[in-house]
Amino acid sequence: MGTINSDNSTLVPTSEGPLLSLRWEEDRLFLLDQRLLPEHIIFLELKAVSEIWDAIATMKVRGAPAIGISAAYGVVLAGQAYEGDIPAQWIEEIHKAADYLATSRPTAVNLFWALNRMKDRATLLSEQYSDIKMLNLSLMAEAVLIHQEDEEVCRMIGEHALPLFESGMGVLTHCNAGGLATAKYGTALAPFYLAKERGISLKVFADETRPVLQGARLTAFELQQAGVDVTLLTDNMAAVVMAKGWIQAVIVGTDRVAANGDVANKIGTYGVAVLAKAHGIPFYVASPLSTIDLSTASGADIPIEERPESEITEFYGKRTAPVGVKVFNPAFDVTPHEYVTAIITEKGIVREPYLSTLPELFKK
């Protein structure tokens, strides 16, 4: 595993905006170990494909766009590790690495979107260049482009989402779809950063999001760091804060939107969507086009990752369930499109009928 290069355990809110979770430097990826937040800010230095695979699989890096960006750099590392001078062998190494990285997690479609984009680019480059150094430099440029594009994509999602929220509104979110899950700004959290910049006061309510606590450890952390008004809730409080009239909208991220608008997102999202509908509260999904998968017909076709039992039977190292108890630990659930008020993308906002409105986004 890469070396640790910094630790700042005294965390104070700053107005620096979202904390960046990824930094690429020529032949290594500096990656914020999100398992250790919020107590420790530790960046790992990753220089091998296997380290990238491990970081994705063990959720040191998580969030659909951040996973895709990391995997793209993993493919670059594979190309750089090739020591021969035969382009056909180089491309074989690229495809082998991409297929290996594709096994790290199954649900977030950004992983496969980024890997396919890198494989396609590598194939095109290998038809143009025979020099391995040139191939590697050109392929790295594609990964950097994926990284840079995501920052602009998230900002645009924020711009399209912001008009949905009025000053003084309470907005509930689930899991972490913030700067830590992306290149910067986040998807669902992007409007909160823009609102802060523009003096629009929103009250964010963040579900803690068991079992990995992305809401408590990551969303509450990054919004507090940015000076955004955030209140932490346990996952069983969404109903009461809605009943109290504290919530005027819900916005979440997503790991895969199916062609019919069904949305896979962190476990617990479906329950929040049902509660929102029952209280007449709009339920928005922030999604880059890279997370919309028109080749997946509906939510029933989205592979749902099941994660280790220990995430549920232990609470940060302390056993909280009897040994041998049966456990069900799906990392995601699917919200049927009927519960989705609108999907906010970098190209604009789409609403039902998603089967026809989603493909239009790819034509603009």
Ligand SMILES: CSC[C@H]1O[C@H](OP(=O)(O)O)[C@H](O)[C@@H]1O
């Ligand atoms: C902007 S994508 C964020 C998305 O990814 C999270 O899952 P995980 O933490 O397991 O990678 C969650 O579903 C978020 O909504």
